[in-house]
Each structure stands twice: as structure tokens, then as C-alpha cells.
Amino acid sequence: MDDDVLIGDEEPGADADGVAAVAAANPRSILGDHGRAALRQLLGDDLRLDEPMRRHTTVKIGGPADGFAMPSTVERLVALVRWCAAGGVPITVVGGGSNLLVRDAGVRGVVLNTGRLRRIEVVDGTAIEVEAGVSTGKVLSLALKHGLGGIEFLGGVPGSVGGGLIMNAGTYLGEFKDVTAAVESVRLADGATVRRDNAECGFRYRDSDLPPTEVVVGARLELRPRPRAEIEVEVRSLRQRRAEREPKKVASNGSTFKNPPGDFAGRLIEAAGCKGWQVGDALCSPVHANWLVNVGAATCTDLLTLIERVRARVADVHGVMLQLEVKIIGDQAEPG
Numbered sequence: 001m002d003d004d005v006l007i008g009d010e011e012p013g014a015d016a017d018g019v020a021a022v023a024a025a026n027p028r029s030i031l032g033d034h035g036r037a038a039l040r041q042l043l044g045d046d047l048r049l050d051e052p053m054r055r056h057t058t059v060k061i062g063g064p065a066d067g068f069a070m071p072s073t074v075e076r077l078v079a080l081v082r083w084c085a086a087g088g089v090p091i092t093v094v095g096g097g098s099n100l101l102v103r104d105a106g107v108r109g110v111v112l113n114t115g116r117l118r119r120i121e122v123v124d125g126t127a128i129e130v131e132a133g134v135s136t137g138k139v140l141s142l143a144l145k146h147g148l149g150g151i152e153f154l155g156g157v158p159g160s161v162g163g164g165l166i167m168n169a170g171t172y173l174g175e176f177k178d179v180t181a182a183v184e185s186v187r188l189a190d191g192a193t194v195r196r197d198n199a200e201c202g203f204r205y206r207d208s209d210l211p212p213t214e215v216v217v218g219a220r221l222e223l224r225p226r227p228r229a230e231i232e233v234e235v236r237s238l239r240q241r242r243a244e245r246e247p248k249k250v251a252s253n254g255s256t257f258k259n260p261p262g263d264f265a266g267r268l269i270e271a272a273g274c275k276g277w278q279v280g281d282a283l284c285s286p287v288h289a290n291w292l293v294n295v296g297a298a299t300c301t302d303l304l305t306l307i308e309r310v311r312a313r314v315a316d317v318h319g320v321m322l323q324l325e326v327k328i329i330g331d332q333a334e335p336g
């Protein structure tokens with residue numbers, strides 16, 4: 001591995017057409033030709049360069065990532081983390097992209113997607129050991145297959161285990177906090193492994209203390225035996241309830257704001273008269289006011305503008321400053 005200059009250097013004699021094409025696709029990339037070639041050598045097919053992030057978010061918004069890495073094993077992930085640390089290349093971690101708003105100028109450095117870490121197994125009868133990239137739906141179906149309850153709350157919650165742990169995702173039936181025995185992460189500074197038990201994760205409503213300086217690679221979930229029929233009934237009723245309340249077939253992050261203590265963000269937004277507000281193709285859904293959705297080709301700027309208008313109106317009308325549930329990542333520069 002050649003660590004000396006990984007950012008911003010253009011190798012002498014680089015193919016002029018190649019450089020022009022990159023400049024057109026992603027003019028802000030901080031990966032020079034040398035860094036791009038080294039990343040390609042390190043990751044092979046696990047890498048995409050200048051990858052539009054709108055392809056990796058459920059709200060279908062987001063400019064290009066300089067490098068989009070999907071390591072297929074923890075060993076490859078650690079090698080990438082060490083390479084980036086040695087060269088000063090920033091890493092932004094993403095999972096299923098179902099709670100993400102990526103700025104229009106894209107993401108500088110490497111976006112590390114854990115979606116190819118997909119090992120999952122039942123151990124010791126009632127526990128599931130699972131890598132970060134496994135979808136929440138897959139965890140639920142394996143638990144169902146083995147007659148293991150406790151994870152029914154995941155019915156209809158998209159995304160990956162890694163993102164679910166960071167967000168302490170859940171529903172009125174429960175949340176990750178209730179089933180997580182341990183979380184394993186890799187430190188972005190040096191690739192070292194860190195293991196935390198439940199109490200050390202600091203799980204709370206749609207949040208945790210799992211630090212942004214690490215990437216979650218796996219977890220142990222402790223479940224309990226439960227008849228399959230009971231699990232199925234509970235999950236079906238959760239899905240049914242969701243289907244009645246949530247907008248269908250529209251690009252979104254689900255709920256945009258957290259519920260404030262003792263109330264519902266959707267109720268406050270609706271009562272403040274924001275339902276149906278639109279900025280470009282960003283719309284405050286007429287079906288569920290806390291879903292700020294993309295009805296076409298909304299930009300991140302459109303959605304952020306709508307978010308701020310809704311937030312300001314709710315503060316005016318109710319005196320409540322709503323907090324975002326969605327996570328914003330990316331370069332604050334104007335899109336190039």
C-alpha cells in the first residue's frame with residue numbers, strides 16, 4: 001500500500017479523457033488519479049467511483065460519492081479503513097440509506113457501505129449473530145423460521161442491522177435496545193475492533209451513543225422462544241396498521257422528525273397547516289404529515305428548504321422545535 005499522497009494528486013501523464021470525464025461527473029472529488037487507482041486495487045469490484053448517492057437512498061436524493069465502497073468481509077473493511085486512515089481520506093458510513101439525506105454536492109472521500117456484510121446465524125438456541133449489512137427483514141424472517149420472538153417490532157422497518165443499531169430503530173412494539181446483547185465495531189482511526197454490551201451502547205429513542213468515529217460490523221441479538229403463529233399474527237397486525245397510515249409507493253425516509261416527548265411530530269405538523277406544502281418535488285405528504293417525501297426529482301436543497309419551513313411553522317404555532325430523525329451527510333458546498 002502506498003500511503004504517501006492519496007488525496008487530490010493528479011498523476012503525471014494521466015489519461016486526459018479520463019480526467020475530463022471524472023471532472024464532469026464529480027468535479028469536487030478529492031481522490032486524485034493515484035488515490036482512485038489505489039482504491040481500485042484495494043477493493044476491486046467492491047468499489048464504485050463517483051457514485052450517485054441517490055441510487056443508495058430510499059428518498060432517491062444525493063450527489064456523487066468520490067468513492068463508494070462495499071467491502072464483502074470485515075477483513076476487507078478493516079484494510080480499507082486502515083488505508084483511508086493512513087492517507088487522511090475521510091470516511092462516511094452508510095447502511096441501507098433509509099434514514100439518510102445526502103447533500104446535492106455529494107460526499108467527499110469514501111462512503112463506506114456495510115451492505116455486503118451479510119452473515120447471519122442462530123447460535124446457542126435463542127441468539128442471532130448478525131453482520132451489519134443484513135436487512136432488518138432478513139433478521140425477522142430468520143427469527144420467525146426458528147420460532148424466536150422479540151424482534152417483531154421490525155415489521156415494515158426498512159434498512160440494515162448497522163443503521164438500525166445506530167438509530168435504535170423500532171416501533172410501538174419495541175426497539176433494538178430490547179434485543180441487543182452486544183455490538184461489534186471497527187474504529188475508523190486505526191481499524192481496531194471494539195465490542196460493547198447493551199448498557200455501553202447508550203440506546204435511547206431513535207438514537208444511541210455508538211460513536212460516528214466507528215463503523216458497526218455486527219451484533220448479537222438475544223431473542224426468546226415463541227410460537228411462529230404468534231409472531232406472524234403480531235407482525236401482520238403491525239404491517240396492517242402501517243399500511244393504513246403511511247404513504248405508499250413514494251420515495252421517502254419515513255418519518256422526517258422525531259416525536260417530541262408526549263406528542264407526535266405528524267400531529268403538530270398537520271395542526272400547523274403544513275400538510276401538502278411543497279418545494280420543488282419535495283412534498284409534506286397529505287397522507288402522513290411527518291413524511292416529507294420526494295414525488296419526482298427533488299433535490300436535497302428542496303427537501304432541506306421544506307424541512308426548515310415546516311420546522312419554523314411548527315415552532316411558531318406550537319412553540320415546539322422539532323428535531324430531525326433523518327441524518328444529513330455530505331458536502332455543504334453548492335453542487336458543482
Ligand SMILES: Cc1cc2nc3c(=O)[nH]c(=O)nc-3n(C[C@H](O)[C@H](O)[C@H](O)COP(=O)(O)OP(=O)(O)OC[C@H]3O[C@@H](n4cnc5c(N)ncnc54)[C@H](O)[C@@H]3O)c2cc1C
Nearest residue numbers: 095096097098099159160162163164166169170216253254
Ligand atoms: C418507508 C420507511 C419507513 C420507516 N419506518 C421506520 C420505523 O417504523 N421505525 C424506525 O425506527 N425507523 C423507520 N424508518 C427509518 C429507517 O428505516 C431506520 O432509521 C433504519 O434503522 C435506518 O437503517 P439504514 O441501514 O437504512 O441506515 P442509513 O439510513 O444508511 O443510516 C442511518 C444512520 O446510521 C449510520 N450507519 C448506518 N450503518 C452504519 C454502520 N454499519 N456503522 C455505523 N454507522 C452506520 C449512518 O451514518 C446514519 O447516521 C423508516 C424509513 C422508511 C424509508
